[in-house]
Amino acid sequence: xxxxxxxxxxxxxxxxxxxxEKITTAIQGLSNIAFCLEEENLTSREGxxxxxxxxxxxxxxxxxxxxxxxxxYETSFHKWGHRLPLNPYLFAVANVREQALxxxxxxxxxxxxxxxxxxxxxxxxSASQPIEAQxxxxxxxxxxxxxxxxxxxxxQELAKxxxxxxxxxxxxxxxxxxxxLRTFYNRPIEVQKWMEEKVSEVHKRTNIHIITxxxxxxxxxxxxxxxxxxxxxxxxxxxxTVLSPSAIVVATGYGTQREAKGIYGHKRVITLxxxxxxxxxxxxxxxxxxxxxxxxxxxxxxxxxEDIKVDSINAVKQGLFLQxxxxxxxxxxxxxxKVAADGMERLYRKxxxxxxxxxxxxxxxKLSIVNGQIQVDVKDTAAIQKIEQWPVSILSDLIxxxxxxxxxxxxxxxxxxxxxxxxxxxxxxxxNPQLLRVRSNxxxxxxxxxxxxPQEVSESLIEARAVAQEVIALLSKGVYAYDLSVAEVDPKxxxxxxxxxxxxxxxxITVEQYAERNVYAPPGPVDETKWGAAKVDPAxxxxxxxxxxxxxxxxxTLRHETDEQIYAQMGLSE
Amino acid sequence: MTEKNDVLIVGGGISGITVxxxxxxxxxxxxxxxxxxxxxxxxxxxxxxxxxxxNKCFACVVxxxxxxxxxxxxxxILTQTEPIGLDGGPGGYAVSLRKGKQxLDLKVSAIVVAAGVDPYxxxxxxxxxxxxxxxxxxxxxxxxxxxxxGRLSRPSDGQIPKTVAFFQCVGSRDESIGHLYCxxxxxxxxxxxxxxxxxxxxxxxxxxxYMDIQPAGSSFQQFLSSCxxxxxxxxxxxxxxxxxxxxxxxxxxxxxxxxxxxxVVEESFDLIVLSVGMVLRKDAKTLTxxxxxxxxxxxxxxxxxxxxxxxxxGACSGPKDIDRSILQAKSTAFHVHxxxxxxx
Numbered sequence: 001x002x003x004x005x006x007x008x009x010x011x012x013x014x015x016x017x018x019x020x021e022k023i024t025t026a027i028q029g030l031s032n033i034a035f036c037l038e039e040e041n042l043t044s045r046e047g048x049x050x051x052x053x054x055x056x057x058x059x060x061x062x063x064x065x066x067x068x069x070x071x072x073y074e075t076s077f078h079k080w081g082h083r084l085p086l087n088p089y090l091f092a093v094a095n096v097r098e099q100a101l102x103x104x105x106x107x108x109x110x111x112x113x114x115x116x117x118x119x120x121x122x123x124x125x126s127a128s129q130p131i132e133a134q135x136x137x138x139x140x141x142x143x144x145x146x147x148x149x150x151x152x153x154x155x156q157e158l159a160k161x162x163x164x165x166x167x168x169x170x171x172x173x174x175x176x177x178x179x180x181l182r183t184f185y186n187r188p189i190e191v192q193k194w195m196e197e198k199v200s201e202v203h204k205r206t207n208i209h210i211i212t213x214x215x216x217x218x219x220x221x222x223x224x225x226x227x228x229x230x231x232x233x234x235x236x237x238x239x240x241t242v243l244s245p246s247a248i249v250v251a252t253g254y255g256t257q258r259e260a261k262g263i264y265g266h267k268r269v270i271t272l273x274x275x276x277x278x279x280x281x282x283x284x285x286x287x288x289x290x291x292x293x294x295x296x297x298x299x300x301x302x303x304x305x306e307d308i309k310v311d312s313i314n315a316v317k318q319g320l321f322l323q324x325x326x327x328x329x330x331x332x333x334x335x336x337x338k339v340a341a342d343g344m345e346r347l348y349r350k351x352x353x354x355x356x357x358x359x360x361x362x363x364x365x366k367l368s369i370v371n372g373q374i375q376v377d378v379k380d381t382a383a384i385q386k387i388e389q390w391p392v393s394i395l396s397d398l399i400x401x402x403x404x405x406x407x408x409x410x411x412x413x414x415x416x417x418x419x420x421x422x423x424x425x426x427x428x429x430x431x432n433p434q435l436l437r438v439r440s441n442x443x444x445x446x447x448x449x450x451x452x453x454p455q456e457v458s459e460s461l462i463e464a465r466a467v468a469q470e471v472i473a474l475l476s477k478g479v480y481a482y483d484l485s486v487a488e489v490d491p492k493x494x495x496x497x498x499x500x501x502x503x504x505x506x507x508x509i510t511v512e513q514y515a516e517r518n519v520y521a522p523p524g525p526v527d528e529t530k531w532g533a534a535k536v537d538p539a540x541x542x543x544x545x546x547x548x549x550x551x552x553x554x555x556x557t558l559r560h561e562t563d564e565q566i567y568a569q570m571g572l573s574e
Numbered sequence: 575m576t577e578k579n580d581v582l583i584v585g586g587g588i589s590g591i592t593v594x595x596x597x598x599x600x601x602x603x604x605x606x607x608x609x610x611x612x613x614x615x616x617x618x619x620x621x622x623x624x625x626x627x628x629n630k631c632f633a634c635v636v637x638x639x640x641x642x643x644x645x646x647x648x649x650x651i652l653t654q655t656e657p658i659g660l661d662g663g664p665g666g667y668a669v670s671l672r673k674g675k676q677x678l679d680l681k682v683s684a685i686v687v688a689a690g691v692d693p694y695x696x697x698x699x700x701x702x703x704x705x706x707x708x709x710x711x712x713x714x715x716x717x718x719x720x721x722x723x724g725r726l727s728r729p730s731d732g733q734i735p736k737t738v739a740f741f742q743c744v745g746s747r748d749e750s751i752g753h754l755y756c757x758x759x760x761x762x763x764x765x766x767x768x769x770x771x772x773x774x775x776x777x778x779x780x781x782x783x784y785m786d787i788q789p790a791g792s793s794f795q796q797f798l799s800s801c802x803x804x805x806x807x808x809x810x811x812x813x814x815x816x817x818x819x820x821x822x823x824x825x826x827x828x829x830x831x832x833x834x835x836x837x838v839v840e841e842s843f844d845l846i847v848l849s850v851g852m853v854l855r856k857d858a859k860t861l862t863x864x865x866x867x868x869x870x871x872x873x874x875x876x877x878x879x880x881x882x883x884x885x886x887x888g889a890c891s892g893p894k895d896i897d898r899s900i901l902q903a904k905s906t907a908f909h910v911h912x913x914x915x916x917x918x
Contacts (some may be wrong), residue, residue, distance in 0.1 A: 071641070078645040160912060307795040309788075340758040340788035344870075345747055349754060352593045360786070360811065381811055381833050424792050431793040433632045437901055453792040459898075465905035472908065473599040 003034040005060035009067030043076040087130035094121035127568035135484040137309035148176025150449030177535035184278040185317040222540040223444030254450040256403035271306040298396040301334040302405035311402040312338035331357040419507035486541035491533035493555035500547035508540035585688035587615020589888025596907035621721035623766035625773035632896035689890040690856035694745025730824040735844030743786040746851030757851035759895040762790035
């Protein structure tokens with residue numbers, strides 16, 4: 001028979017004596033109570049020590065605190081490093097102060113409500129089962145997918161911190177799209193040289209293993225014990241390796257797509273990255289294009305990528321260089337000037353001072369060919385003018401347009417292999433404040449850089465280090481500790497209907513072979529290799545309970561939130 | 575020599591809290607000092623800005639982090655405390671702290687400065703009448719009103735305003751006050767506030783007066799389209815020039831250019847909300863002197879150029895939203911860890 005110990009916490013007098021007396025009287029009639037003690041302040045170190053002593057004296061196997069919010073006790077247990085002498089799942093808090101005493105005006109009504117809250121808490125602990133904590137060993141081994149600027153930086157940082165890294169790149173060499181940049185907008189660095197130094201450092205590191213021309217084909221397992229099958233193509237040959245990393249970082253970057261219909265396919269319409277290349281290859285005091293001096297350049301932005309700052313930043317950077325150094329005249333047409341980056345407002349103002357013209361449009365500008373040059377007609381909404389004065393016409397030698405940022409072509413396939421969510425426009429992961437930017441829907445898998453959302457390089461580098469921090473924080477203890485208050489499948493009831501693995505937002509459920517017979521197995525001899533049952537990986541489960549609610553066979557329970565416990569609280573027998 | 579690995583974190587806002595929590599995860603003990611009586615900083619007074627669904631304002635993340643740090647015993651939190659003296663150099667610092675009349679001395683091997691920001695003092699923009707007109711408030715005032723009172727009301731009479739105007743870039747991107755930077759957060763912040771208000775009181779009509787809309791994150795485009803589609807929200811590209819008080823009512827007249835008409839117009843609003851930008855906390859200047867740090871040309875704290883064991887993180891190093899502050903704090907924690915390990 002259960003013996004329940006009860007502590008009434010006066011919370012430094014905020015539950016008055018008269019009320020405590022009424023509670024004590026109300027409890028007296030209940031069965032299975034071993035003792036009922038009053039404490040002045042259970043959240044203090046001394047109070048907790050007295051409580052622990054009383055529990056150690058024995059005679060009880062469950063405990064209820066009657067007092068304030070459960071959070072109050074949780075916090076102070078943690079804070080004082082207090083260990084309950086009994087399993088933490090055999091313990092409940094009846095919050096009579098906030099829910100009865102403070103909520104009710106009439107003291108009798110408050111007593112009645114307190115009595116009900118206490119009864120529920122007692123029934124709840126009576127129906128509870130102990131749940132043990134477990135640990136999982138973690139090796140300092142990480143797989144980084146993508147050899148661009150973010151992937152290389154993550155690998156570099158992790159290697160410095162003593163982690164063995166495998167860096168996987170689909171292409172022939174490392175470096176990615178950063179090599180297309182000439183300069184950064186905010187730092188006087190030659191990007192290509194800087195990136196090459198970074199790549200050569202990564203090559204020198206003994207604890208970074210680089211695999212190029214390779215991709216991830218299959219991923220099994222969960223945090224701490226992933227099984228990653230990697231396929232490498234060498235000429236016509238294909239080799240396969242299986243790695244077992246503890247954590248995975250995805251940094252596969254982005255792709256671009258160019259609109260080239262009609263006039264946008266004209267040779268005088270080029271992309272921002274083509275302009276970057278022109279500028280880095282150009283020699284002499286002015287920009288040459290097909291052997292002639294370029295006088296007028298118009299940047300046409302925000303046709304695509306309206307919510308991405310990078311285009312605005314690159315256009316202002318290139319425009320300023322053209323205007324200041326290459327004796328050109330530049331106009332930048334956009335919906336909004338995106339200056340929400342450090343130092344960007346100053347760069348924008350400098351560009352304006354140097355003579356770069358800015359136009360803000362709402363209606364898409366019209367392009368036409370006039371004498372071999374391209375004319376842009378734009379209605380500027382920023383200037384004070386009468387509608388009759390619209391539009392402004394600009395005749396340009398070159399039109400620079402942005403390319404639409406897309407997820408890298410392999411992203412969708414990769415999201416299937418890794419079982420990661422796809423967010424807006426097919427980039428990896430949605431904005432989720434609870435996961436911050438770098439965590440994914442799966443424990444142990446992190447997402448960084450432009451494969452999540454294209455952004456400015458210095459911000460991507462901060463993200464790379466934040467990922468490194470997340471990974472080190474996960475791996476540094478060498479074990480992952482978790483408790484088993486998670487979902488659990490009863491294999492006898494599971495019909496292998498695949499509802500739960502499809503619904504699990506964290507991909508914590510897989511269907512595995514299970515020796516026991518299934519309730520929905522057809523009559524006749526049972527093929528044991530054919531029938532399985534769903535299995536929840538407790539280290540990967542977040543305990544959200546979606547599978548519990550959806551399982552048609554009611555085969556899944558959430559430990560510590562079982563039907564028995566809830567029915568018991570409601571005073572219903574199942 | 576465990577004491578040698580201690581890290582002092584100056585500033586108990588979301589950045590300081592995150593650095594402390596991240597270092598604690600790596601087994602590095604920290605001391606967090608905060609000048610105010612409670613931790614949480616500027617972002618602790620923000621309200622949830624969800625409408626039909628979450629609008630990604632990150633206010634709940636701050637609340638969670640605050641309760642997380644309170645339940646840890648490996649982070650010592652000193653409130654109403656400020657550093658007043660510094661001795662030693664890279665490798666080992668001796669910091670003197672003042673808590674009321676008490677003085678404390680602490681030996682640490684690294685210092686993280688996360689001094690935070692103040693909202694721009696809106697009364698300096700005299701043309702908008704903040705401090706003179708009751709119904710001109712800042713976005714922070716509105717945020718606190720929603721958080722602590724739970725409802726929108728007009729300061730003059732406690733009634734729900736029918737028309738609200740949001741002025742963007744108050745104290746940001748403004749050459750007249752020498753602020754040549756974008757505060758980076760206010761566009762999304764004000765639009766989220768509008769959404770939250772419109773969700774609570776659909777009869778309130780909002781007008782958003784701006785220069786350029788700055789995007790924020792991967793779901794911003796959808797969010798912005800939902801604002802544009804909302805008939806109760808007008809987005810007008812025009813910064814107002816002046817606010818006039820009308821003697822007969824509590825309403826305020828606002829003068830701005832209507833870009834559609836190309837004319838100067840005047841319109842009356844029940845409540846005006848100023849989207850104030852960020853400036854470095856006033857009292858952070860003494861910290862920079864104490865720790866030998868420089869200011870950037872925008873008036874924020876510049877990171878030290880060489881490895882001195884002093885780190886700067888959060889919005890005090892340049893305007894940042896909660897999301898980016900947390901991200902940078904994690905990155906800083908990684909730097910600190912590397913520094914203490916003696917790696918490069």
